[in-house]
Amino acid sequence: MTRQEATQRATQRSTQRTPLNRERVLRAAVALADTTGIDALSMRRLAQELDVVPMALYKHVANKEELLDGMTDAVVGEIDPPGAGPDWRHVVRARILSARRVLLRHPWAARVIESRTGPTPAVLEYLDSTAGIFREGGLSADLTHHVMHAMGSRLLGFSQELFATPGSGGSGESADPAGSADSVAASGPPDPGLAERYPYIAELAAASHDGDSVVGGGCDDQFEFEFALDLLLDGFERLRDQGWTSAR
Amino acid sequence: MTRQEATQRATQRSTQRTPLNRERVLRAAVALADTTGIDALSMRRLAQELDVVPMALYKHVANKEELLDGMTDAVVGEIDPPGAGPDWRHVVRARILSARRVLLRHPWAARVIESRTGPTPAVLEYLDSTAGIFREGGLSADLTHHVMHAMGSRLLGFSQELFATPGSGGSGESADPAGSADSVAASGPPDPGLAERYPYIAELAAASHDGDSVVGGGCDDQFEFEFALDLLLDGFERLRDQGWTSAR
DNA sequence: TTGATGGGTGTACGCCGTACACCTGTCGCT
DNA sequence: AGCGACAGGTGTACGGCGTACACCCATCAA
Incomplete structure (x- = not known):
């Protein structure tokens, strides 16, 4: 085991594997809203879902409003593009x-x-x-x-x-x-x-x-x-x- | 000044004149929402508007949801009845x-x-x-x-x-x-x-x-x-x- | 006189969003 | 090799929310 590998292993233990990004936050938010309802979607609950402390989310979205904006774009993006004909x-x-x-x-x-x-x-x-x-x-x-x-x-x-x-x-x-x-x-x-x-x-x-x-x-x-x-x-x-x- | 009058005067000093009722609560809520927006309508803010402690409202509406129900009925009631013709x-x-x-x-x-x-x-x-x-x-x-x-x-x-x-x-x-x-x-x-x-x-x-x-x-x-x-x-x-x- | 009752009060709890200071691991630069 | 900047996760704390619960007191019927 090289020193690099050892460091990486240690890192994996302390941080949560994939280091969280805006994309993952939004996807988790959409999923959470889908399953538990929009009223139950709080920053704290979402953070918990991502095994992270609430404030960590604010490194990826400015605030809850922006989170909702991102969720909006995510679902609107699911709409099929106009077909030809x-x-x-x-x-x-x-x-x-x-x-x-x-x-x-x-x-x-x-x-x-x-x-x-x-x-x-x-x-x-x-x-x-x-x-x-x-x-x-x-x-x-x-x-x-x-x-x-x-x-x-x-x-x-x-x-x-x-x-x-x-x-x-x-x-x-x-x-x-x-x-x-x-x-x-x-x-x-x-x-x-x-x-x-x-x-x-x-x-x-x-x-x-x-x-x-x-x-x-x-x-x-x-x-x-x-x-x-x-x-x-x-x-x-x-x-x-x-x-x-x-x-x- | 009779004893009754004295009592009433004292009462007026302690309580707020008109003793608050569901009607007044709903009207105040509608007015508050009209002027400050629905987001700013909180039980606490509404109570303050009525010169009363927040919990007093709960003697007239079961909870905030019921307050909103009441407000709904109030505004829908403003719609003109169907005319004849x-x-x-x-x-x-x-x-x-x-x-x-x-x-x-x-x-x-x-x-x-x-x-x-x-x-x-x-x-x-x-x-x-x-x-x-x-x-x-x-x-x-x-x-x-x-x-x-x-x-x-x-x-x-x-x-x-x-x-x-x-x-x-x-x-x-x-x-x-x-x-x-x-x-x-x-x-x-x-x-x-x-x-x-x-x-x-x-x-x-x-x-x-x-x-x-x-x-x-x-x-x-x-x-x-x-x-x-x-x-x-x-x-x-x-x-x-x-x-x-x-x-x- | 008294006891019930209706209505206002005070305190407290557990949620919420988020400001702010902090720590740590990574990486580019010298 | 060393060092500073920085990206990203943490911990604490604050003010606001809805509301449960225990209370107090004025009114009034019996």
């Missing part, structure tokens, strides 16, 4: 059902995602690529914008709050965290990289401001709400008139 | 926009309502009367059932989770709290008063079980999801084909 309806449908499957796998995720104050990169990426499907399907940027709003939390699995007006659903007093999807492109290019990284989102945000209300800084939430509402009511009425019935 | 679309529209206005007044409410494990009476009442509008508008019980699901959280302001499959969004491990809207009528009449109190909901729940899957105990969530999804996709495609554009 000529039929845009089929493509969105598949994507959204994939998102749904992911959220069913992680029942805590919807609540956590909606509680984030700003959209995480993975969420932006997801929204952007989803918007892209509509655009490539021939919907105008204008229509795509409203369509994305209309999908709401149920169909995208989340996203609702990302587009909402600043204080409409958050923890109360938090001002616009300068990261809402609309404000990405609304308040001028704060980071020139954003528009290139999320081209469709940038386009959508721009589409809601080329009118007269350039100063608004956001889109008209009330309009979006009524748009979705009337779209559904139209659909309901049509189904009623044609005597629709579920084929159960 | 021959045009059902107009009536639902007005109602839902009223709900939206209430939720905008209390930005914390949507999150709180969705976090309740079981529906509170006021929520059931709201859902029931809303379902009633559709029924009187000529929609079948079957269609109304799916329509209610399709509305999702965005349009009803909440309700999503009430219909969801037990563990799909809650705090993790909690089993079906035997109070989901579907299970109200699904698992036989647990309380004979429920069906009379919420006739439309009872009817809707029944409509999802008269088929072959009597044993299911709940409706097919996946079906409801795809129903709403396809309804929206239909609408989107129609708008695209007719070259729809917002009149901004």
Whole structure:
């Protein structure tokens, strides 16, 4: 046994084999939330799960909020990327059902995602690529914008709050965290990289401001709400008139 | 000054004038959440607001969960009752926009309502009367059932989770709290008063079980999801084909 | 007069997130 | 070979949380 080996052996005894990293922390957090519920996920409990003292976690995540951000990105990353195909309806449908499957796998995720104050990169990426499907399907940027709003939390699995007006659903007093999807492109290019990284989102945000209300800084939430509402009511009425019935 | 008056004066000095009751506690809680955000609403902070020691609150609410239940009922009670009129679309529209206005007044409410494990009476009442509008508008019980699901959280302001499959969004491990809207009528009449109190909901729940899957105990969530999804996709495609554009 | 009762009080416990100081093993540099 | 920086795990401590439990006291019916 060389001295190196001896040292390594001793090290293995004192530290916990794999030296813990952000990736492992996030994975353990997701697993813990899956099995014991999000309410039971505390820094202390998570540390215990990793055979480590609570404060050790803070070398890998800044605080619990950032942990939740990381968990969000982890599960959103599980959603299948958009497939290829000529039929845009089929493509969105598949994507959204994939998102749904992911959220069913992680029942805590919807609540956590909606509680984030700003959209995480993975969420932006997801929204952007989803918007892209509509655009490539021939919907105008204008229509795509409203369509994305209309999908709401149920169909995208989340996203609702990302587009909402600043204080409409958050923890109360938090001002616009300068990261809402609309404000990405609304308040001028704060980071020139954003528009290139999320081209469709940038386009959508721009589409809601080329009118007269350039100063608004956001889109008209009330309009979006009524748009979705009337779209559904139209659909309901049509189904009623044609005597629709579920084929159960 | 009579002895009674003296006693009362002394009492007023020691106790805080109005002797605190559930009503006052709930109103103060709502006000506090409105002004400082739901995260800052703690039993201790609320007690302080009422010039009382924290434990005093527990004489009026069992615990914090019940406090949140009470707050839920309070805000849901602010929603306008359904109006009268021959045009059902107009009536639902007005109602839902009223709900939206209430939720905008209390930005914390949507999150709180969705976090309740079981529906509170006021929520059931709201859902029931809303379902009633559709029924009187000529929609079948079957269609109304799916329509209610399709509305999702965005349009009803909440309700999503009430219909969801037990563990799909809650705090993790909690089993079906035997109070989901579907299970109200699904698992036989647990309380004979429920069906009379919420006739439309009872009817809707029944409509999802008269088929072959009597044993299911709940409706097919996946079906409801795809129903709403396809309804929206239909609408989107129609708008695209007719070259729809917002009149901004 | 008295005893029950409703409602406010005080103390204490066990959780939580996390600031801060500390220690130790590793590695690049001289 | 020696040394300083640094990455990463540790230990202690603080303030806040929800709430159990024992208490006190004013009111009022009997």
